[in-house]
Amino acid sequence: MNQIAASMAAAGLPDGFHLAAAEMFVRFPRPVPDSRE
Amino acid sequence: MTEPIVIGLLHPGEMGAALGRCLIGRGHQVLWASADRSGQTAGRALASGLSDVGTVAAVAGRAEIIFSVCPPHAAIDVARSVAGFGGIYIDANAISPQTASQVAEIVTGVGARYVDGGIIGPPPEVTGSTRLYLSGAAAAQVRGLFAGSALEARIAGEGRWSASAVKMAYAAWTKGSAALLLAARELAEAEGVGDMLTAEWELSQPGLGVSHAAASGRRQPRDGAGLRR
Numbered sequence: 727m728n729q730i731a732a733s734m735a736a737a738g739l740p741d742g743f744h745l746a747a748a749e750m751f752v753r754f755p756r757p758v759p760d761s762r763e
Numbered sequence: 764m765t766e767p768i769v770i771g772l773l774h775p776g777e778m779g780a781a782l783g784r785c786l787i788g789r790g791h792q793v794l795w796a797s798a799d800r801s802g803q804t805a806g807r808a809l810a811s812g813l814s815d816v817g818t819v820a821a822v823a824g825r826a827e828i829i830f831s832v833c834p835p836h837a838a839i840d841v842a843r844s845v846a847g848f849g850g851i852y853i854d855a856n857a858i859s860p861q862t863a864s865q866v867a868e869i870v871t872g873v874g875a876r877y878v879d880g881g882i883i884g885p886p887p888e889v890t891g892s893t894r895l896y897l898s899g900a901a902a903a904q905v906r907g908l909f910a911g912s913a914l915e916a917r918i919a920g921e922g923r924w925s926a927s928a929v930k931m932a933y934a935a936w937t938k939g940s941a942a943l944l945l946a947a948r949e950l951a952e953a954e955g956v957g958d959m960l961t962a963e964w965e966l967s968q969p970g971l972g973v974s975h976a977a978a979s980g981r982r983q984p985r986d987g988a989g990l991r992r
Contacts, residue, residue, distance in 0.1 A: 727938055729835050733859040733931040744935060747942030754945055 727751060765907045767791050771826030772813060773841050775804055779832035780811040781886030782855070782895075785912035787812045794822045823848035828905070829875075830855055831866075832882075838862060842869040849873075851901050855880035859931055860924035867923070878905050879923060881930025887914040898925035944975040 727748030731741040767790040772783045775795050783793040795813045797805055808815065816822055822829065823845045831841045831854045838856045845852065852870040854863060854877070867877035878901050884893030896919040897905050906916040919925035951960035964971040 727942075729857060729859040729862060730931050730935045730938065732861055733928070734935070736859065736861050744939055746946075747939050750942040750945050750949075751938075754949060 765789075765904075765910070768827045768908075769794060769825055770908070771795070771822035771829035773819060773822065773829060773831050773844070774800060774833055775808040775811060775813055776832065777807070778882060778886050779830070780807045780813070781888060782830060782832060782882075782914060783808075783813050784811050785887055785909055785914045789908065789910070789912055791908065794826055796822050819844045820847070826850060828853065828908070830880075832856065835862070838866055839869070842866045845870065845875070846873050848875045851876045851878055851905065853878040853880045853897070853905055854927075855882050855895060857881065857930055857934060858927055860927045863924045863927040876901050877923075878902050879919075879926040880905075881919070881926040881933075883930060883933055887912070889913055891915070896926040896929045898927075899923055902926075940974075944971070948975055 727744050731744040731748065734744060735741040769792045770786055771794045772779055772786075773796065775783055783795070786793050793813050794816045795808050796817060796819045797808070797815045798818045800808075805815075816825060824847070826848075828851045829845060829848060831838060831852070833841050833856055835857050838854055838858050839862070842852070842854065848870065852875040854866045858866070863879050867879070870877050876899075878897055878899040880898075881896045882893065883896065887893035890913050893914055895909065895914050895916045897916055898919045898921075902918050906918060909916040919929045922928065948957065948960065951957045961972055964975075
């Protein structure tokens with residue numbers, strides 16, 4: 727997620743959404759990673 | 764099909780091992796390095812038919828092409844570990860174009876050629892499930908390695924980091940929407956209205972509960988659970 731946020735920032739787009747998404751996954755870890763992502 | 768060559772794979776997680784099986788299926792020899800890897804990784808590599816040469820240095824010394832398939836945070840360290848490698852280095856990790864440029868600087872600095880990569884889909888087992896996007900001067904050469912395999916290799920575009928850009932844009936939606944569903948659900952749970960939200964989703968947003976269950980790894984509540992009229 728942090729790599730996505732960095733991509734957004736580098737493209738001049740807001741990175742806050744994906745930084746918050748990263749925090750959600752830290753707080754609520756998924757038992758099985760989704761390899762489709 | 765391209766002539767069989769020796770390919771290095773750093774490192775054989777579930778995705779990497781499946782990618783390795785695709786290459787082996789096309790007649791290539793795929794090397795990996797067991798040093799500092801777990802028993803689980805070793806078992807996966809053995810089951811996939813990968814050849815253990817012990818160290819990353821040994822992989823770099825024998826392989827013509829190296830694939831890096833690892834967690835995003837490890838991409839830079841893996842690139843640094845192949846010092847002295849002079850072949851084609853493909854970073855197929857979920858990294859930003861900016862990180863990809865850092866990886867490229869590291870590997871080209873020691874004489875390798877860099878190809879940017881990004882994988883979309885599950886570990887490739889069946890045709891049509893998974894794409895490997897590629898960009899860079901040697902992308903077409905790398906694409907040819909997978910011809911006829913379960914992994915569909917595609918040229919992402921003209922830009923050096925186009926493959927990583929495709930991956931990041933794709934994951935921005937899949938992971939972002941999963942996180943948003945998770946946040947909505949956790950809010951409802953915190954306020955004691957989780958069942959009501961589930962019921963409302965079933966009525967007005969069919970499929971959203973399934974998406975949430977997939978995103979969170981949770982079981983879906985029974986149909987209509989908590990629905991009060």
